Amino acid sequence: MPEDEFDWIKDHTPENYNHKGLIEGIGDDAAVYGYESDYDEILCVDTMIEGVHFKKQTMSPEDIGHKALAVNISDIAAMGGIPVYYIVSIALPADWSDEELSGIYQGMNDLGQMYCMDMIGGDTVSSPHDLMISVTVHGRVEKGCHLVRRSAAPGDIVFLTNPTGRSAAGLQLLLQRGREAYYSEIERELLSYHQKPVPRVDAGRVISALHVSASLNDISDGLASEVNELAEASNVSIELYKSQIPIAEELHSFADKSFWDWIFYGGEDFELVGTITETAWPMLQKNMAEQGLTIYQIGRVKEGAHLVTLLDGEQKITLEKQGYNHFK
Amino acid sequence: MPEDEFDWIKDHTPENYNHKGLIEGIGDDAAVYGYESDYDEILCVDTMIEGVHFKKQTMSPEDIGHKALAVNISDIAAMGGIPVYYIVSIALPADWSDEELSGIYQGMNDLGQMYCMDMIGGDTVSSPHDLMISVTVHGRVEKGCHLVRRSAAPGDIVFLTNPTGRSAAGLQLLLQRGREAYYSEIERELLSYHQKPVPRVDAGRVISALHVSASLNDISDGLASEVNELAEASNVSIELYKSQIPIAEELHSFADKSFWDWIFYGGEDFELVGTITETAWPMLQKNMAEQGLTIYQIGRVKEGAHLVTLLDGEQKITLEKQGYNHFK
Numbered sequence: 001m002p003e004d005e006f007d008w009i010k011d012h013t014p015e016n017y018n019h020k021g022l023i024e025g026i027g028d029d030a031a032v033y034g035y036e037s038d039y040d041e042i043l044c045v046d047t048m049i050e051g052v053h054f055k056k057q058t059m060s061p062e063d064i065g066h067k068a069l070a071v072n073i074s075d076i077a078a079m080g081g082i083p084v085y086y087i088v089s090i091a092l093p094a095d096w097s098d099e100e101l102s103g104i105y106q107g108m109n110d111l112g113q114m115y116c117m118d119m120i121g122g123d124t125v126s127s128p129h130d131l132m133i134s135v136t137v138h139g140r141v142e143k144g145c146h147l148v149r150r151s152a153a154p155g156d157i158v159f160l161t162n163p164t165g166r167s168a169a170g171l172q173l174l175l176q177r178g179r180e181a182y183y184s185e186i187e188r189e190l191l192s193y194h195q196k197p198v199p200r201v202d203a204g205r206v207i208s209a210l211h212v213s214a215s216l217n218d219i220s221d222g223l224a225s226e227v228n229e230l231a232e233a234s235n236v237s238i239e240l241y242k243s244q245i246p247i248a249e250e251l252h253s254f255a256d257k258s259f260w261d262w263i264f265y266g267g268e269d270f271e272l273v274g275t276i277t278e279t280a281w282p283m284l285q286k287n288m289a290e291q292g293l294t295i296y297q298i299g300r301v302k303e304g305a306h307l308v309t310l311l312d313g314e315q316k317i318t319l320e321k322q323g324y325n326h327f328k
Numbered sequence: 329m330p331e332d333e334f335d336w337i338k339d340h341t342p343e344n345y346n347h348k349g350l351i352e353g354i355g356d357d358a359a360v361y362g363y364e365s366d367y368d369e370i371l372c373v374d375t376m377i378e379g380v381h382f383k384k385q386t387m388s389p390e391d392i393g394h395k396a397l398a399v400n401i402s403d404i405a406a407m408g409g410i411p412v413y414y415i416v417s418i419a420l421p422a423d424w425s426d427e428e429l430s431g432i433y434q435g436m437n438d439l440g441q442m443y444c445m446d447m448i449g450g451d452t453v454s455s456p457h458d459l460m461i462s463v464t465v466h467g468r469v470e471k472g473c474h475l476v477r478r479s480a481a482p483g484d485i486v487f488l489t490n491p492t493g494r495s496a497a498g499l500q501l502l503l504q505r506g507r508e509a510y511y512s513e514i515e516r517e518l519l520s521y522h523q524k525p526v527p528r529v530d531a532g533r534v535i536s537a538l539h540v541s542a543s544l545n546d547i548s549d550g551l552a553s554e555v556n557e558l559a560e561a562s563n564v565s566i567e568l569y570k571s572q573i574p575i576a577e578e579l580h581s582f583a584d585k586s587f588w589d590w591i592f593y594g595g596e597d598f599e600l601v602g603t604i605t606e607t608a609w610p611m612l613q614k615n616m617a618e619q620g621l622t623i624y625q626i627g628r629v630k631e632g633a634h635l636v637t638l639l640d641g642e643q644k645i646t647l648e649k650q651g652y653n654h655f656k
Contacts (some may be wrong), residue, residue, distance in 0.1 A: 007505035014446070014447070017446040017448075018445065018446050019412060019444075019446050022413070022446055025446065025447075025448045025449070026447075026448060026450070027445065030449065031413065031415065031448035033413060033448070034363055035367065035468075036366070037361075037363050037364055037365050038364070039363065041369075042446065043413070043449065043464070043466060044415070044449060045373075045415045045416075045417045045449070045450060045451065045462070046348055046417070046451060046570075047417040047419055047453055047460075047462060047465050049453060049455055049456070049460075050421050050456075051456045052419075052453060052454055052455065052456060053453070075541060081481070085347070085350070085359065085361065085371065087359065087371060087372070087373045088373075088377040089373045089374070089462050090379050091375060091380075091460060094378060109342075112344075116346040116347075117346065118345040118346050118347050118362070118369065119342070119352065119354065120345075120348055120352075120353045120354060121353070121354050121358065121359040121371065121372060121373070122373060122375065123374060124356070125373060125375055125377060125380060125381070126377075126380055127377055127380065127458065127460075128377070128378075128379045128457065128458055129457035130456055130457055131417060131453070132375075132377075132460050132462075134373070134375060134417050134460075134462040136371070136373050136415065136464040137626060138371060138466075140363075166481050167605070177639065178596060179585075180370075188374050203572060205350060221331065224398075226505040227334070273603075310626040
């Protein structure tokens with residue numbers, strides 16, 4: 001496994017592509033290409049593996065299907081696009097039943113229908129050990145309106161669609177007690193953020209419809225890591241203000257130390273984090289509110305070579321790009 | 329694992345799709361959808377898993393990359409399309425080195441460049457046990473010109489692009505001796521049909537350019553199985569004539585019994601098999617010859633409920649739809 005996937009990808013990205021219609025190749029949440037049409041097309045794939053991304057102890061078959069599709073819809077959302085079609089590839093070990101397999105498809109179907117998506121193909125092969133599910137999603141976005149990570153500029157507002165950290169809190173509960181145990185209502189909420197995350201397509205659409213300079217990224221590997229990606233891709237530094245970071249109510253019963261860790265390094269929130277010009281920020285707030293969607297200012301883009309710092313009163317802490325590891 | 333994947337897919341195929349632009353959903357080699365353009369778009373995915381589809385003993389990293397992309401290009405070829413972009417998802421176990429991973433990408437790149445394709449994205453995750461590689465390919469075909477399995481009609485000629493069985497012969501050699509052993513020139517040819525199969529995009533393009541009623545399928549699971557798929561999808565019966573089935577020269581040193589088994593049940597040939605009206609057959613032969621491509625008549629489409637029979641003089645043998653299993 002390459003030590004830094006980001007560097008590894010950079011080394012393996014071709015300098016030139018063959019097709020002139022390619023708009024975004026390797027390196028963002030999804031690829032974008034265009035033909036003779038008013039829309040550009042988006043394509044992305046994500047794979048989930050038993051024992052790495054989920055366990056039977058933490059996720060039902062329906063949850064697994066839901067999440068495998070959700071992570072891809074989230075990539076489309078992070079490009080400002082509309083998800084349209086998906087294709088599924090499942091490698092199934094002998095200890096998974098046909099009912100469980102059907103449950104996985106049910107979970108995908110239930111989520112896909114919420115976005116009017118169609119499953120248009122796929123294959124099922126046998127797997128010697130672990131269940132693997134790989135989902136490809138095709139989406140669309142109005143020509144020239146897709147959002148990338150590299151558009152952050154000094155002076156921009158850094159925004160976040162919803163509080164982070166609840167998925168990680170839910171995972172901790174699941175690892176402690178298993179998914180069949182008793183949970184309070186609040187705890188079940190947290191479980192749901194982990195098992196059935198909701199991709200923020202609507203929010204992505206509001207941002208891309210503004211037609212202003214904005215950058216966008218979805219939070220799969222933790223807020224700290226994804227803000228670092230924005231900073232690196234845009235060659236800027238970013239300051240986050242601890243007093244502005246939203247804290248989910250459900251987290252208040254946990255110790256301070258745990259929930260701040262989850263908020264910055266928890267992973268699998270599938271919220272959107274991005275940047276927008278100060279001029280456009282009020283309009284974004286207004287449009288989001290009109291759609292019944294939340295958005296929080298959490299920081300500012302600064303000049304400099306992609307340092308991400310958290311300001312807490314007088315204190316300055318560097319937020320490292322620390323990858324999220326599900327079960328460690 | 330569902331006992332009959334074909335039945336299982338049918339049970340899980342929705343009766344209605346949400347998107348009107350969808351032309352071919354689940355059930356053929358690839359999905360096809362269209363927008364406001366002179367071209368329709370094709371999307372397919374295929375997954376290869378260590379221990380199921382390949383072993384280190386039989387395939388180098390470059391071979392694995394080549395084949396993972398080739399099987400998908402072959403699906404595009406079977407729709408009569410042009411492959412354009414691909415996305416890769418790899419799950420990598422700890423015992424695979426960065427060099428081996430680079431080799432896999434090199435194999436894909438070498439093949440992709442032959443078709444002017446671009447790799448436009450993907451992800452690498454860790455895998456607890458087996459290497460898994462899932463490739464998604466996006467292609468295009470002139471509006472309305474894609475080829476499906478369900479268009480075979482009684483009276484049609486059944487054709488095949490090249491002899492089958494060489495991949496299976498190569499696999500047998502590899503399983504006996506490993507890929508580092510000494511091989512004669514002819515044996516190396518056979519190995520190459522297994523390790524570096526050539527998808528038949530040119531042939532698919534010649535067939536789709538005819539604008540006549542034709543059906544098409546690529547041979548991943550053996551000639552017998554794929555002809556059964558054509559018969560089932562078209563609700564016809566098919567007769568193959570043993571005297572017309574091409575036998576590759578490289579197979580003559582093997583026992584009769586082995587090579588006929590490989591020809592019909594060997595799998596992973598990635599040739600194209602299809603049907604075309606008798607009227608159009610001479611034109612197809614002529615156009616293929618002009619492109620320096622081979623094509624063989626191997627049978628006829630008949631009325632009836634999808635029985636596939638092999639005629640050998642006076643003898644009639646039913647060719648069962650027997651799935652191909654790599655290592656059994």
